Amino acid sequence: MLKILENIVKNVASKPYTSKYPFTPYQHFPGTRADVTFDGTKCILCGLCERSCPADCIAVHKEETTIEYLNTQCIRCGYCVRVCPTNAISQNEVYTKPSREKLTVYTLVTNENAPIIKKRKAEAAKKAGEAKKD
Numbered sequence: 001m002l003k004i005l006e007n008i009v010k011n012v013a014s015k016p017y018t019s020k021y022p023f024t025p026y027q028h029f030p031g032t033r034a035d036v037t038f039d040g041t042k043c044i045l046c047g048l049c050e051r052s053c054p055a056d057c058i059a060v061h062k063e064e065t066t067i068e069y070l071n072t073q074c075i076r077c078g079y080c081v082r083v084c085p086t087n088a089i090s091q092n093e094v095y096t097k098p099s100r101e102k103l104t105v106y107t108l109v110t111n112e113n114a115p116i117i118k119k120r121k122a123e124a125a126k127k128a129g130e131a132k133k134d
């Protein structure tokens, strides 16, 4: 009985544990795993994220040097973030609003350390060198 009275007094004196949503904006807990974003300056187009994604929502296009991400298909599991060797993927605390349309996000990769970009640069330099000789 004493314990119940103690709890009642404590709860009356404390702030409410719930917020007045939707009148006050919802605050996500720190560390919430929501939307995924790709950093094209860090990515090396290795394809690990695509292979590890259980929802099949990442496509790495090496030739086009782009990453295609199906936002509305993503289950926010965070596997891609964990496997990326260059920390090019991050998960923020913002959720995309539900949508009836598929939302696809493209990221252009510009990292000069990406093997395909390196190879293209070397080929272009070689061609330029040959053109000078002629």
Ligand code: SF4
Residues within 6 Å of the ligand: 036, 052, 053, 054, 055, 056, 057, 058, 073, 074, 075, 076, 077, 078, 079, 080, 081
């Ligand atoms: S968070 Fe999970 S489902 Fe979403 S893109 Fe990454 S691996 Fe795929």
Ligand code: SF4
Residues within 6 Å of the ligand: 038, 042, 043, 044, 045, 046, 047, 048, 049, 050, 060, 083, 084, 085, 086, 087, 088, 089
């Ligand atoms: S985002 Fe990371 S895991 Fe995915 S292709 Fe780029 S470097 Fe590889």
